[in-house]
Amino acid sequence: MKIIVTGAAGFIGSHLCEKLLEGERNTVVGIDGWIGPTPSHVKTFNIGPLLAHPRFTLISENLLAAPLHELLRDADAVYHLAGMPGVRTSWGSDFEAYAIHNISVTQRLLEACKNTRIQQFIYASTSSVYGEKDGKLSEGMEPAPLSPYGITKLTGEHLCRVYHTTFGIPTVVLRYFTVYGPRQRPDMSFHRFIKQLLANEPITIFGDGTQSRDFTYISDCIDGTAAVLGNEATIGKTINIGGKEKASVNDVITLLEELTGKKAVRQYTASAIGEPKHTWADLSLAEKYLHYCPKVTLKEGIAREIEYIRTLYREEEQ
Numbered sequence: 001m002k003i004i005v006t007g008a009a010g011f012i013g014s015h016l017c018e019k020l021l022e023g024e025r026n027t028v029v030g031i032d033g034w035i036g037p038t039p040s041h042v043k044t045f046n047i048g049p050l051l052a053h054p055r056f057t058l059i060s061e062n063l064l065a066a067p068l069h070e071l072l073r074d075a076d077a078v079y080h081l082a083g084m085p086g087v088r089t090s091w092g093s094d095f096e097a098y099a100i101h102n103i104s105v106t107q108r109l110l111e112a113c114k115n116t117r118i119q120q121f122i123y124a125s126t127s128s129v130y131g132e133k134d135g136k137l138s139e140g141m142e143p144a145p146l147s148p149y150g151i152t153k154l155t156g157e158h159l160c161r162v163y164h165t166t167f168g169i170p171t172v173v174l175r176y177f178t179v180y181g182p183r184q185r186p187d188m189s190f191h192r193f194i195k196q197l198l199a200n201e202p203i204t205i206f207g208d209g210t211q212s213r214d215f216t217y218i219s220d221c222i223d224g225t226a227a228v229l230g231n232e233a234t235i236g237k238t239i240n241i242g243g244k245e246k247a248s249v250n251d252v253i254t255l256l257e258e259l260t261g262k263k264a265v266r267q268y269t270a271s272a273i274g275e276p277k278h279t280w281a282d283l284s285l286a287e288k289y290l291h292y293c294p295k296v297t298l299k300e301g302i303a304r305e306i307e308y309i310r311t312l313y314r315e316e317e318q
């Protein structure tokens with residue numbers, strides 16, 4: 001199978017490429033334009049292990065300009081993970097980049113899938129489409145994003161829907177819930193917290209730290225994402241991919257103190273705008289269609305991210 005992965009040098013994309021290459025009959029073409037909040041050298045670190053793989057090819061191009069028809073011609077499946085991530089930075093003049101990389105790029109890719117033999121187009125969406133809701137978030141709820149980021153990702157979902165219903169593009173939408181673990185983006189909270197704690201700096205927390213998230217460890221997210229491939233029952237569906245545990249930000253910092261043996265200096269700042277107070281994934285559809293069952297506890301997952309952060313910044317110092 002020839003599989004296209006957009007956003008291959010990113011956090012989730014690089015892990016997904018590695019997982020797909022475990023299938024001995026798979027070849028993977030990763031496309032990445034080196035765009036977004038993560039510095040290039042971190043992406044180089046992400047993608048390093050893949051570059052030597054004989055069944056992996058990297059195309060370093062912006063999807064807005066890349067020759068998509070040529071790239072998709074003999075592809076069997078597309079995982080579309082490229083995008084401009086991050087809720088807090090999607091306001092103001094930065095919005096344009098969100099509109100371009102999350103909306104226009106998705107439309108261009110879907111358009112290029114017409115009249116191809118693509119069997120699945122899998123789109124990485126987000127729990128941010130839900131907005132503020134009580135209890136578990138299930139896919140049938142009406143989305144009401146609180147941020148421009150969530151709006152652009154929801155627009156991408158709608159594009160998938162209309163290209164599916166109008167042109168028969170076999171789209172699948174996955175809604176990821178706060179993914180963490182090795183290679184997590186430097187702008188994301190666990191990465192920032194761990195880096196600050198290891199450097200003996202105060203930990204900066206948006207709001208009072210009682211906000212909670214359904215945290216998804218990267219290998220669980222990847223298992224759920226990979227399980228979509230070749231699974232025809234998922235076509236036209238929207239499926240949550242959440243984690244094993246939810247916790248508050250304050251709980252996470254306490255866990256970090258326990259795991260590092262360091263006392264955190266907690267510096268509370270104004271709440272971030274555009275973020276819900278709580279997220280909690282209903283995983284019934286993921287269980288039904290993907291036999292999805294997240295395995296990694298927060299304690300195990302955070303311990304692995306701490307190891308990664310130590311290595312990343314040690315390498316940077318050299």
Ligand SMILES: NC(=O)c1ccc[n+]([C@@H]2O[C@H](COP(=O)([O-])OP(=O)(O)OC[C@H]3O[C@@H](n4cnc5c(N)ncnc54)[C@H](O)[C@@H]3O)[C@@H](O)[C@H]2O)c1
Pocket residue numbers: 006007008009010011012013031032033034035036037038043061062063064080081082083084085086101105124125126127153175176177178179180185
């Ligand atoms: N990380 C999470 O917790 C999370 C949660 C929900 C949804 N998502 C979604 O999952 C996807 C991957 O997220 P991530 O955390 O790995 O982000 P990331 O920034 O690490 O990866 C995204 C990659 O897409 C690439 N990219 C962006 N625009 C591009 C373009 N026009 N052409 C080519 N490449 C382009 C970037 O260079 C980057 O390497 C995103 O679509 C994001 O919205 C992530």
